Amino acid sequence: MGKAYWNKVMSDAASAGAVSLFVIGDRLGFFADLALNGPTTIEELARRLNVSERYAKEWLGAMKSAGYVDFIPRSKKFRLPNGAKPVVADESSPLFLAGALGLLWETFSSVPSVIDAFRSGNGIPADTYSKRMSEENARFSSPWFNNDLVNEWIPAIPVIEKGLREGIKVADVGCGRGRALIRLAKSFPHSHFFGFDAFPPSIEGAKQNARAAGLSDKIEFQVLDMEAGLPGKYDLITTFHVLHHASDPDATLSLIRNALEPSGKYLCLEFPSTTNLAKAVGATSTFLGASSVLYCTPTTLAKGGFALGTIGLPEQVLKSYAKKAGFTKVRRVPIRSLLNALYLLSG
Ligand SMILES: C[S@@+](CC[C@H](N)C(=O)[O-])C[C@H]1O[C@@H](n2cnc3c(N)ncnc32)[C@H](O)[C@@H]1O
Known part of the structure; x- marks a missing residue:
């Protein structure tokens, strides 16, 4: 041994x-x-x-x-x-992993602050981390948005696909550099898209990306903290790896639900995880666990409340929060992915 x-x-x-x-x-x-x-x-x-x-x-x-x-x-x-x-070497490939390594690497410079945080119990504000994190995060998630989002995830929910084709109002909350919305706007020209993120440099990057894609008139980006509520009502709200950043997930889910039209749907992407530690082994669990210690937990603790961490929303936990927030229907959408779990919430 x-x-x-x-x-x-x-x-x-x-x-x-x-x-x-x-x-x-x-x-x-x-x-x-x-x-x-x-x-x-x-x-x-x-x-x-x-x-x-x-x-x-x-x-x-x-x-x-x-x-x-x-x-x-x-x-x-x-x-x-x-x-x-x-x-x-191929950023358009579904297998591209340079963003995952780049993102983790960017957290390493904060390890001394994380050690201090272990001792004090305090959080570490997100804006004190490397400025390159949002760019690397976009490289990490782009392969899913460029490949899986419109080819697998949306077609798995025909009612959303039909709505997007006919023209609906969509908000992506915690949109980062806007990659998901840009991909959706390219595929569904009759819909209108709104992107919100609390981190101003990400919104700046998202605006630049939308301009470069010729989609500035289709997508509006705005700096906004989702925990203060969303402006307007939407037919579809999405969060891609964002809900676990909420310092109060109950309240945030209620705010999202309040911002939906009566027949609106909420599509929530989180990391697949389990409450059973015996099952949390191997490369994916280690990668997500490290992200949780190095970034997601300290940055959420810095906002007060408690921190779910990167892997704090397994299916059962999400379902219980959703129920408390008033959603009557929550279902896990079957997708093929080692790093993603997709949920559809409504009602
Ligand atoms: C893991 S990143 C995901 C970004 C993007 N959705 C993607 O998949 O590439 C989490 C994002 O949520 C944003 N975020 C965290 N807390 C937020 C809040 N309270 N309100 C709005 N955005 C928030 C962060 O700034 C960051 O862009």
Whole structure:
């Protein structure tokens, strides 16, 4: 057991190193270059990316050890292994994971504050975290919005798909950089979309993204704290990984329900989780648990109230909050995803 535990911890030490190297390679364009140009020498890569040959050599060697790149001894060239491109170099792919690593990496600079917070019990305000978090979060969630949202999730609920086609009023609360609304607005030109987020730089980024997509007239973005209520009434309200950030989930669900038209629907995406700790094992649970300790729990505690954390809304918990808020119908929508659980609330 001692040796097996040592191996496990050593493997995590290696993973921490690989994450750091991954972020360096991602931000310097190494993965994109290797995907575009195929097998390449150290010198060619360094020249094309305008980086130091010495550092490129060290990075390629370490990433070969980590299994992120292959080395071809005969030609002394490096290349991405089969299957790597959609995961590390294609932001439109449903398998793209650079945002997940980038997002986690951005929380690491707050670890000293998190250690202090453990001692004091205080929270850490979201706006003291790295400014790059909202951008990396958008890269993390974009693969779902660009692929699953309109191809799988919306078609799984025909009444919403029909409404969107015919033209309804939609609010995405905690919209981040607006990626979900931009995708919806492209697919459903007769509907009108509103995006709200409490973090001003995200709304600024969302406006820029909508302008770049030529959709400024279809989507209105506004800085707004959902815990203060929503302006207007909507046929569809969505939150994508946002409800667990509420310092008072009961009250927030009531505010969302009050902002729905009588036949309106609320689509809530949360992380899949369980109240049974024996079942919370493996890579997904570890990733979500780390996000919870490093970001979701301290930032929600900073607002007062209590903090659900990243994994604080498993199906049974969400259903009991929804019932208290007055929703009469709550159902889990079956989707194929390791990182997402989708719920439809109405009534
Ligand atoms: C995990 S991010 C998800 C962003 C976006 N929905 C996505 O999936 O890419 C959570 C978002 O909720 C926003 N948020 C958290 N608390 C909020 C509140 N009280 N009111 C409005 N937005 C909030 C954050 O600023 C952040 O953009």
